[in-house]
Amino acid sequence: MPIKHPNLKLxxxxxxxxxxxxxxxxxxxxxxxxxxxxxxxxxxxxxGSDARQSRGxxxxxxxxxxxxxxxxxxxxLTEAHPHYPxxxxxxxxxxxxxxxxxxxxxxxxxxxxxxxxWVRHGAWHSASFPLRKxxxxxASRSDEADDYxxxxxxxxGVHEIAVGPVHAGIIEPGHFRFSVIGERVLRLEERLxxxxxxxxxxxxxxxxxxxxxxAGRVSGDTTVAYAWAYAMAAESIARITPTxxxxxxxxxxxxxxxxxxxxxxxxxxxxxxxxxxxxxxFWILKEQVMRNNATLFGHRYLMDSIxxxxxxxxxxxxxxxxxxxxxxxxxxxxxxxxxxYEEHAGVQDRFIGTGRVxxxxxxxxxxxxxxxxASAQAWDARVQFACAPYDKLDVKMxxxxxGDVAARVIVRFDELFESLRLIRQILVNLIHEEAPTRVLxxxxxxxxxxxxxxxxxxxxxxxxxxxxxxxxxxxxxxxxSWQNWPVLEHAIIDNIVPDFPxxxxxxxxxxxxxxx
Amino acid sequence: MYPILxxxxxxxxxxxxxxQADEAMRLTTQRLQQEILDVFGxxxxxxxxxAGSCNGCELEIHAVNNAYYNIEGLGIRFVASPRHADxxxxxxxxxxxxxxxxxxxxDATPEPKLVVAIGECACDGGIFGESYASCGKISxxxxxxxxxxxxxxxxxxxxxxxxxxxxxGHVAQK
Numbered sequence: 001m002p003i004k005h006p007n008l009k010l011x012x013x014x015x016x017x018x019x020x021x022x023x024x025x026x027x028x029x030x031x032x033x034x035x036x037x038x039x040x041x042x043x044x045x046x047x048g049s050d051a052r053q054s055r056g057x058x059x060x061x062x063x064x065x066x067x068x069x070x071x072x073x074x075x076x077l078t079e080a081h082p083h084y085p086x087x088x089x090x091x092x093x094x095x096x097x098x099x100x101x102x103x104x105x106x107x108x109x110x111x112x113x114x115x116x117x118w119v120r121h122g123a124w125h126s127a128s129f130p131l132r133k134x135x136x137x138x139a140s141r142s143d144e145a146d147d148y149x150x151x152x153x154x155x156x157g158v159h160e161i162a163v164g165p166v167h168a169g170i171i172e173p174g175h176f177r178f179s180v181i182g183e184r185v186l187r188l189e190e191r192l193x194x195x196x197x198x199x200x201x202x203x204x205x206x207x208x209x210x211x212x213x214x215a216g217r218v219s220g221d222t223t224v225a226y227a228w229a230y231a232m233a234a235e236s237i238a239r240i241t242p243t244x245x246x247x248x249x250x251x252x253x254x255x256x257x258x259x260x261x262x263x264x265x266x267x268x269x270x271x272x273x274x275x276x277x278x279x280x281x282f283w284i285l286k287e288q289v290m291r292n293n294a295t296l297f298g299h300r301y302l303m304d305s306i307x308x309x310x311x312x313x314x315x316x317x318x319x320x321x322x323x324x325x326x327x328x329x330x331x332x333x334x335x336x337x338x339x340x341y342e343e344h345a346g347v348q349d350r351f352i353g354t355g356r357v358x359x360x361x362x363x364x365x366x367x368x369x370x371x372x373x374a375s376a377q378a379w380d381a382r383v384q385f386a387c388a389p390y391d392k393l394d395v396k397m398x399x400x401x402x403g404d405v406a407a408r409v410i411v412r413f414d415e416l417f418e419s420l421r422l423i424r425q426i427l428v429n430l431i432h433e434e435a436p437t438r439v440l441x442x443x444x445x446x447x448x449x450x451x452x453x454x455x456x457x458x459x460x461x462x463x464x465x466x467x468x469x470x471x472x473x474x475x476x477x478x479x480x481s482w483q484n485w486p487v488l489e490h491a492i493i494d495n496i497v498p499d500f501p502x503x504x505x506x507x508x509x510x511x512x513x514x515x516x
Numbered sequence: 517m518y519p520i521l522x523x524x525x526x527x528x529x530x531x532x533x534x535x536q537a538d539e540a541m542r543l544t545t546q547r548l549q550q551e552i553l554d555v556f557g558x559x560x561x562x563x564x565x566x567a568g569s570c571n572g573c574e575l576e577i578h579a580v581n582n583a584y585y586n587i588e589g590l591g592i593r594f595v596a597s598p599r600h601a602d603x604x605x606x607x608x609x610x611x612x613x614x615x616x617x618x619x620x621x622x623d624a625t626p627e628p629k630l631v632v633a634i635g636e637c638a639c640d641g642g643i644f645g646e647s648y649a650s651c652g653k654i655s656x657x658x659x660x661x662x663x664x665x666x667x668x669x670x671x672x673x674x675x676x677x678x679x680x681x682x683x684x685g686h687v688a689q690k
Contacts, residue, residue, distance in 0.1 A: 121612075121613045122613075123611075123612035123613055123648065123649055124648055124649075130648055130649070135648070137647065137648040140648065141648065145616070146613070165614065165617045166565055166598075166617055166621050168596035168597070169564075169594075169596070170564045170566075170574055170577050170578055170594060171566070171574070172566045172569070172571050172574065173565075173566050173567075173614060173617065193613055194568075194611065194613045194614050194617070195566070195568045195569070195611050195613070195614065196611055196612075196613055196649050197568050197609055197611045197644045197647070197649050197650040198644070198647040198648055198649035198650055199644070201647060201648070201649070202643075202644060202645070202647065210643075213643055214643050214644075217570040217572065217642075217643055217644075217667075218570065219570060219571060220569070220570040220571040220572025220573070220574075220575060220668070221571055221572070221575060223572070264575075264578070277520055277523075277524065280582070280583055281523065281527065283578075283579070283581075283582040283583065284527065284530055284582065284583050284584070286579075286582070287579060287582050287583075287584050290579070300576075300670070301572060301575065301668070303572070303667065336519070336523060337523070339519065340519050340520055340523065343519070510571065511571070512569065512570045512571050515611075
């Protein structure tokens with residue numbers, strides 16, 4: 001049992017990863033969180049659901065992780081008083097998640113917590129909550145401007161730089177408010193929520209298969225990880241396991257997604273320190289991988305290739321050969337480029353020491369995923385909670401202590417080479433017989449399942465709740481960007497404004513994935 | 517320096533032939549005169565606006581800049597401000613929270629201007645549709661000249677869309 005508490009009875013999910021669930025009263029929530037925190041565990045996700053029709057309550061869901069696995073704690077909250085103890089003193093990453101759960105469902109933490117809105121701007125009234133089943137979209141519509149109070153820094157010579165929501169590059173929208181003295185950044189405050197497009201509510205009107213398409217579009221650059229996490233949650237509820245070949249193919253797709261994104265980022269990181277050569281070179285490689293994706297799997301970014309029940313893609317002997325050639329080409333080229341990056345004094349001068357997040361701060365704030373590993377946070381779901389087929393792959397985790405841009409670059413290089421090694425392993429294990437995927441048509445009634453996959457950016461979690469008819473009644477998709485956005489505010493402190501694009505890109509967080 | 521030069525020499529020129537304009541992508545008849553189009557065609561400045569996409573379309577717009585598609589080879593470049601732009605490249609759906617920002621960006625772009633909507637969601641709302649948080653397609657919020665569908669559209673299709681917007685075709689499709 002991952003957590004012991006007299007009032008908590010855990011039952012194990014029928015899941016591809018070690019995961020448990022149990023219910024506890026709001027009064028006991030802090031004790032459980034404290035225990036996980038003391039044991040070195042983390043907060044993965046927090047959301048709420050409207051269970052008034054079936055049980056007459058709202059439910060708060062808190063997913064914690066320690067070395068045993070995932071624990072999903074459900075906390076019933078009465079309709080009259082839908083509140084719970086603030087867990088952000090233990091897990092600061094909870095702050096924005098708690099604020100978002102109020103905006104979306106009207107459940108909130110008690111005293112002490114930050115009660116400002118987060119995902120809501122002015123599109124719907126403050127007293128209406130989109131994820132309540134009785135939400136009336138028409139009546140709740142509002143056109144107010146977003147009256148959000150950003151913190152002002154006072155003092156001699158302090159001025160503000162307001163950036164966004166429409167940014168100067170080809171990037172997603174968000175607002176950044178810098179308080180600076182000269183070029184030095186004193187404080188950065190993020191205001192996100194601009195690309196909130198109602199994804200969670202949308203899930204409730206879709207069937208299982210359409211839902212898989214939507215899951216693949218929560219954050220386009222992480223489409224494989226989301227589709228897999230969604231499928232894993234559905235398969236957990238249905239208590240089925242895809243064929244072995246389908247699982248191998250999923251891992252192949254996930255590693256290819258990691259390769260794509262790391263190649264793209266390494267190019268951009270070169271570009272952000274004025275080495276346009278790096279951008280050109282890495283994007284040539286990325287384009288070649290995307291073209292192979294289109295040839296082999298019918299989509300440059302591998303969208304819609306994973307569905308509940310299995311996969312929709314095939315790979316024959318000639319396809320395997322193409323991937324083997326691609327791996328050899330990438331290994332050769334990236335080795336040359338890594339040498340150039342490492343030997344380039346100007347590049348290293350900009351990378352080293354920039355945007356530093358000390359391991360201690362990273363642990364305190366819950367920095368996760370690839371950026372976390374660059375700050376000594378040794379978590380990788382492929383290693384600790386290896387679902388099939390990762391249990392047969394022995395993934396080597398890349399971790400560094402420096403926590404600066406340079407460390408995040410090295411982690412990317414290491415992970416890229418590791419992914420190439422894994423892809424070759426996977427090809428060896430892909431047996432030739434094509435067992436047809438049995439697509440999962442529907443789900444059992446009153447189900448609850450979670451899936452978690454280590455995407456290229458970090459752990460992606462999808463939770464599915466079904467109603468009495470087995471329909472999707474609540475789907476929550478959690479992006480690692482929730483944890484990492486607040487840490488970016490710390491990483492920039494005392495750096496100069498012109499280094500912000502570089503630091504920002506070294507994290508490369510998702511706006512769409514957190515705004516939903 | 518030597519390894520960089522060697523790598524550049526080894527890589528060679530990757531740029532491929534540019535695609536042609538495709539009139540099927542046009543939403544309204546060309547509003548601009550040939551003289552203006554000639555000027556645009558020589559040096560078009562694009563401001564890209566993500567009005568609520570999943571970031572898939574942004575990846576392909578990035579790819580348009582890579583060595584294979586080499587959009588800058590056509591004299592087309594992406595600029596940092598709508599005030600410098602001749603054409604807006606907009607991805608969507610338009611989230612309610614981006615509605616005002618998109619309108620303001622459009623207003624800040626000097627006339628004459630063109631708008632190209634990129635991607636399934638920008639064309640018809642896509643899988644996100646219209647809801648309490650989404651206005652759906654781009655043309656629900658600002659006037660659109662050309663639409664490029666696809667989820668996400670390929671870099672070639674995006675290039676075609678841009679070229680269609682600045683070509684002189686007079687056939688209205690819809």
